[in-house]
Amino acid sequence: MLRIEELTFAYPGQTTPYVFSFEAAPGEITAISGTSGSGKSTLLDLIAGFLQPTAGSINLDGADILPLAPEQRPVSLLLQSESLFEHLRTDRNVRLGLPPCTRQAEASRRVDQALDEVGLQGLQSQIAGTLSGGQKQRVALARTLLRDRPVLLLDEPFSALDDDTRATIRDLVQTLTLRHNWHTILVSHHADDVDALANRRYLLVDRRLQPA
Numbered sequence: 191m192l193r194i195e196e197l198t199f200a201y202p203g204q205t206t207p208y209v210f211s212f213e214a215a216p217g218e219i220t221a222i223s224g225t226s227g228s229g230k231s232t233l234l235d236l237i238a239g240f241l242q243p244t245a246g247s248i249n250l251d252g253a254d255i256l257p258l259a260p261e262q263r264p265v266s267l268l269l270q271s272e273s274l275f276e277h278l279r280t281d282r283n284v285r286l287g288l289p290p291c292t293r294q295a296e297a298s299r300r301v302d303q304a305l306d307e308v309g310l311q312g313l314q315s316q317i318a319g320t321l322s323g324g325q326k327q328r329v330a331l332a333r334t335l336l337r338d339r340p341v342l343l344l345d346e347p348f349s350a351l352d353d354d355t356r357a358t359i360r361d362l363v364q365t366l367t368l369r370h371n372w373h374t375i376l377v378s379h380h381a382d383d384v385d386a387l388a389n390r391r392y393l394l395v396d397r398r399l400q401p402a
């Protein structure tokens with residue numbers, strides 16, 4: 191269970207801080223909605239460790255993850271337009287999810303397995319820049335699989351996709367969340383994404399989260 195309690199943060203010049211409290215369960219998608227500028231990305235940045243709170247806690251299965259640097263946190267982040275290395279092959283991009291010391295044979299096996307799992311089998315050698323938007327999100331998800339972190343943060347991950355692709359990638363996120371027992375936290379403006387995916391919902395209003 192991911193438990194966030196009274197996580198407090200203000201940007202310089204802000205007099206009223208954000209104070210975030212919520213819970214996210216493994217195998218579930220927790221949706222955070224709120225108007226533009228309400229602080230959704232700020233919350234994800236705090237969980238990822240890019241911003242430091244002034245008070246409060248982030249606890250995963252009883253362990254305090256606040257002292258951990260971003261790269262040590264048990265967290266993966268998937269954004270609207272995934273920052274793949276466009277000039278590299280698909281399999282090279284996925285391999286970046288593995289520790290650099292992974293032996294070649296083992297890395298190839300695991301990259302192939304991850305590409306299979308996201309439905310991109312056979313595209314190992316395709317240059318990432320030539321993939322469609324939906325395929326790029328699948329590559330990003332394959333890399334996330336190899337990173338094997340229990341918390342997945344999604345910041346408007348479907349916004350750049352057409353309706354059909356969006357539905358497919360949504361289904362894939364749901365399947366992977368269940369299969370890998372991820373605590374998936376979805377930030378989205380889109381009510382249809384939230385309706386399709388959310389097991390729990392929170393609304394960000396006046397710098398606090400309320401169950402929705």
Ligand SMILES: Nc1ncnc2c1ncn2[C@@H]1O[C@H](COP(=O)(O)OP(=O)(O)OP(=O)(O)O)[C@@H](O)[C@H]1O
Pocket residue numbers: 201202224225226227228229230231232233
């Ligand atoms: N580095 C910063 N310094 C000062 N203020 C900031 C900074 N980053 C964001 N803000 C402000 O904090 C507020 C929350 O921003 P945030 O990006 O978290 O909102 P959001 O809900 O994710 O918005 P959107 O849905 O438009 O992406 C906004 O008013 C924004 O202008």
